[in-house]
Amino acid sequence: MGKFIFTVQGEGRGHLTQAISLSQIAQEAGHEIVGYAVGSTQNRKIPSFFTEFIGDKPLIQYESPSICYGNGKAVQVGKTALQAFTKFKTYWNSASELAKFIEEYTPDGIINxxxxxxxxxxxxxGAKIPCLSIGHQYLLLNRHFESIPEKKIDQFFLNLNTQITSIGSKKKLGLSFLPLENDLARxxxxxxPLLRKEVKDLKxxxxxxxxxxxxxxxxxxxxxxxxxxxxDVQLDCFWDHPTHKDIFIxxxxxxxxxxxxxxxxxxxxxxxGLISTAGFESIAEVMFxxxxAMMVPVPNHIEQMINAFDASRAGAGIAxxxxxxxxxxxxxxxxxxxYTHYQDWIQESAKLMDFHLRDLIEPKPHRKNSWKSFLTKRIHIAWPKNNGRLSMPKV
Structure with missing residues (x-):
């Protein structure tokens, strides 16, 4: 069993809920989460659903890069990329804060x-502590993944940022709506997808x-x-409004x-049904x-455009x-x-993630191969071949 620190991108709810889900899986398997580190924009408050979940566990927050919006709707790609240069000193200081936090709680591994x-x-x-990076974005680097044909420059910058987040990572896990062949060369x-226990228990x-x-x-x-x-259509909408802090009719x-x-x-x-900007986590939950779902990517948000394309192919709904x-x-x-096959795929999460956590801190190639053989056989039985994905009905 291992001790881990979770480092989490705090923009939106997706990565925070994934961290909650993996915390539940890890703790049920006997691992210990000794601390959480959340990177976010300046003065952004960590949502209460996350702080309430971690309770009295050690937590730090520091400034990290985030997406810049123009009028609140469209992503400003250039300004977002420019942050790396204009605020490098700030981010260097954030890395120092993270280093002190890690030194204090001495984890066996870092889950990013x-x-x-x-x-x-x-x-x-120099990556002294083994690190595992996890997110849907790492799937986009998989050579077997099919992406949208347009916005190649935006995709290049997205993938570049993804590579930066995973510097020094021993493992990169790509969250996928459907099984897809691993890219071991990369x-x-x-x-x-990592879904919280609360979602899996819903009726x-x-x-x-x-x-x-x-x-x-x-x-x-x-x-x-x-x-x-x-x-004639009744709607409930969840938002984070600066002035409407209570229910607004x-x-x-x-x-x-x-x-x-x-x-x-x-x-x-x-x-x-769900109407949402095309965040990975919301789509994964409603599919389960x-x-x-109706997925409307934030304008110029390349990651959400790819999410909507991928999810619609997986049968989630319409982009x-x-x-x-x-x-x-x-x-x-x-x-x-x-959605039966998708729900079966979700049920593999606990076994797979326990294996990857153990393998991160105690590499045992022979055990790794046996697990892979077992899981591959199960996937091949359950899923028809189509570049590793299901054939979806046309809508």
Missing amino acids: FYESITGLHQWRT NIEVVP AYSGQRWLAYLTHFRLAEDIMAWSEKNP HSDNLTFHPINAEKYLEKMAQCT LGKP ANSFDLQIFKAYQEQHVTD
């Missing part, structure tokens, strides 16, 4: 949830209301406009809720509950360029996808 400062720390120290292995049923989750409050403008023209059919993990999961279990919910209304009438 796409946190850039971790790569800088590993480069500074040290990338494929694992299922889903189809209610009457749609659910929306927004990564930025300004994205709500389009939903407000559509709901006013379609009063926009109209009889549209209610906004502050981010609350427990309430969000409750609404997800009851909804008829067997509900369709769209705007919050024209009429598209989703029509799509729900014809959406048919069997």
Whole structure:
């Protein structure tokens, strides 16, 4: 059994919820999480759902690179990339804070949830402590992964940033909606999405209301406009608004809720479908509950564009360029996808992650090969061949 420190990118909820999920898996397997380090933009508060989960475990927060938005909707690619140069001294100091934290709690290994400062720390120290980097972004580096054909320059910068986060990492695990062949030449292995125990324990049923989750409050403008023209559709929307800290009733059919993990999961279990910017975690959760999703990538957000493309191929739902919910209304009438195989894939998470945690700190090639052989056989039995993915129905 090992002792680990988790380093987590604190922008949005995706990586934080993945850290919670892996914490649950690790602790059930007998491992210990001795501390958490969260990188975020200046003065960004760590969400309460995360701090409440970790309780009195040691926690530090420091400044790290983040996505820059123009008017709150579109990603500014150039400004985002420029941070590495204009704020390098700040990030160097953050790496020093992380180093002191790691020295104090002496973990056997570091588990990095796409946190850039971790790569800088590993480069500074010569990767003395074994590190595992995990996230959907590492799947994009897998040569077997099929991405979108456009925006090659944006994809280059995304992949460059992904490489930076994983500097000094002994392992890179790519979270994937469906099984895909490993790319061992690039040290990338494929694992299922990490879902919290609370999600797996939910009993889903189809209610009457749609659910929306927004990564930025300004994205709500389009939903407000559509709901006013379609009063027959009932909507619940979760957002992080700077002034509306409580429930905000926009109209009889549209209610906004502050981010609350427990309430969000409750609404997800009851909804008829999810409207969301194309964050990996939300899509993975709603697929597990067997509900369709409408995925609207944040403008110029290359990662979300790829997520929406990949998830639609996996049967999650439909990708769209705007919050024209009429598209989703029509799509729900014809959406048919069997999520059984996906749910079976999710159930492999605990065994796979326990293996990777053990292998990170106690490499045993002969044991690794036997595990791989066992898991490969199971996947080949359960999944038809199509470049390692399921054939999905056309919609």
